[in-house]
Amino acid sequence: MEIVILVVVIALVAVGLISGLVVGSRKKKKLPPEAPSSTPTLTAPPAEPHVGDEAEAPRDEPRRTIEEVGLPDGTETPVAVEAAPPAPAIEIPEPSAGRLIRLRARLARSQNSLGKGLLTLLSREHLDEETWEEIEETLLIADVGVAPTQELVERLRERVRVLGTRTPEELRALLKEELVHLLGTDFDRAVKTESGLDTPAVVMVVGVNGTGKTTTTGKLARVLIADGRSVVLGAADTFRAAAADQLQTWGERVGARTVRGPEGGDPASIAFDAVKEGIAEGADVVLIDTAGRLHTKTGLMDELGKVKRVVEKHGPLDEVLLVLDATTGQNGLVQARVFAEVVDITGIVLTKLDGTAKGGIVIAVQRELGVPVKLVGLGEGADDLAPFEPEAFVTALIGD
The missing domain is CATH 3.40.50.300 (P-loop containing nucleotide triphosphate hydrolases)
Structure with a gap:
């Protein structure tokens, strides 16, 4: 009988202890949140992977089949393509015939001293030896050359002596004729543009x-x-x-x-x-x-x-x-x-x-x-x- 009573007491004590623990846990209050600190909390960045680290296991994601992939519907904005620069316009050169005549004024300005100098010397009242030497010097300064200069002076002296040419117009015509003769009119001055063969x-x-x-x-x-x-x-x-x-x-x-x-x-x-x-x-x-x-x-x-x-x-x-x-x-x-x-x-x-x-x-x-x-x-x-x-x-x- 006593043994039964002892077992019942022990059971009651055990039930009481368990009930107290449960009630205590329910009455436990949460701590109030801490006041925010003025110092910001630094969060460390995720660690960089290093050589030898294992890669993360691939995640299973749904994949689309070829049939499910949509094709472009043509509504996309076209990409702007930079236009190529226009080809340069082809120029049409002016005809070569008579080009030197059109440029004659430009040539005359640079050669003015030669022509006027010769005409001035030839127009002197007395064409003595000193005058002919000056004519020869003028031609040499103009780079006519020694032999052509001597030839020109000799022909001029002879014609002036024989013809008695004295007026400016006559002297100009005479000088022009002799200079053209010295340049030569029998040369073929055309640039050859025909080979005579089937090649250029x-x-x-x-x-x-x-x-x-x-x-x-x-x-x-x-x-x-x-x-x-x-x-x-x-x-x-x-x-x-x-x-x-x-x-x-x-x-x-x-x-x-x-x-x-x-x-x-x-x-x-x-x-x-x-x-x-x-x-x-x-x-x-x-x-x-x-x-x-x-x-x-x-x-x-x-x-x-x-x-x-x-x-x-x-x-x-x-x-x-x-x-x-x-x-x-x-x-x-x-x-x-x-x-x-x-x-x-x-x-x-x-x-x-x-x-x-x-x-x-x-x-x-x-x-x-x-x-x-x-x-x-x-x-x-x-x-x-x-x-x-x-x-x-x-x-x-x-x-x-």
Whole structure:
């Protein structure tokens, strides 16, 4: 009996203890929140993964099938495409016929001292020995050359003595006639643009540095195109960085294609390719611009001979034009002699003739090489390269 009572007491005590714990936990109050601190709490950034860390296990996400992927409906905003720059307009050069006559005033201004000086001396009342010496000196200063000057003075003295020419009009006519005779009227001054074969005429332009060869080549293309010829340009000047770009710009202005190669490339190879392209296109003329050569550098001059030989594998060269700066005077004759030894010069181009009073270089260089002056440059304009006409040139010297 006592044992039963003891078990009942122990059970009641146990139930009481359990009830107290439950009630205590329910009566426990939550702590009030802490007042915010003036110092912000810094949150550390997530740690960067390091080499060797395992990647996160891929999560299962729903994937769309091909059938569920929608195609563009054509309503998207089109992406703006930058328009290509318009091609440069093709220029139509003015006809070359009569161009020197139109530029006569520009030539006359630079040569005024020569023509007026000669007429003033010839108009003296007494043409004594001293006067004839002054006439001779005037011609030499104008770079006519010693032999042509002596020839001209002798002919003038004889005609004045025999004819008794004294009036200004008669003296002007006499001087004009003798100067035209000295320049020569029997030269063929036309630039050859017909090869006589099924291939284009090939014109090579040579000269020393600084004479304006590339510009002259571009202007010559304009002259030929103005006369109805189709032209291909060969940029065989690979030593001057801007030469090919410059020539190509000249060509684009008149619709002539330029064949070029890498900077520092083989000039002979480019010249060969230019003629090849000219044949393929059926062009009338191929103009080859060569690098400027110092006439004192044997190696460079030999290379010019190589260009000539390579080009002639297609056929003979029809023209080799030597570009001379008229302002260099007698030094230009030294250059002319050396170039003539390397390549067969067939014509002369005198540039900057409007910027010098030494127009007599036209007579001197023809006498030196035995080849005609075919073109003259009379300014910086694109159409200031003109076919040389002796009568128009002399008229510009001494006036009408």
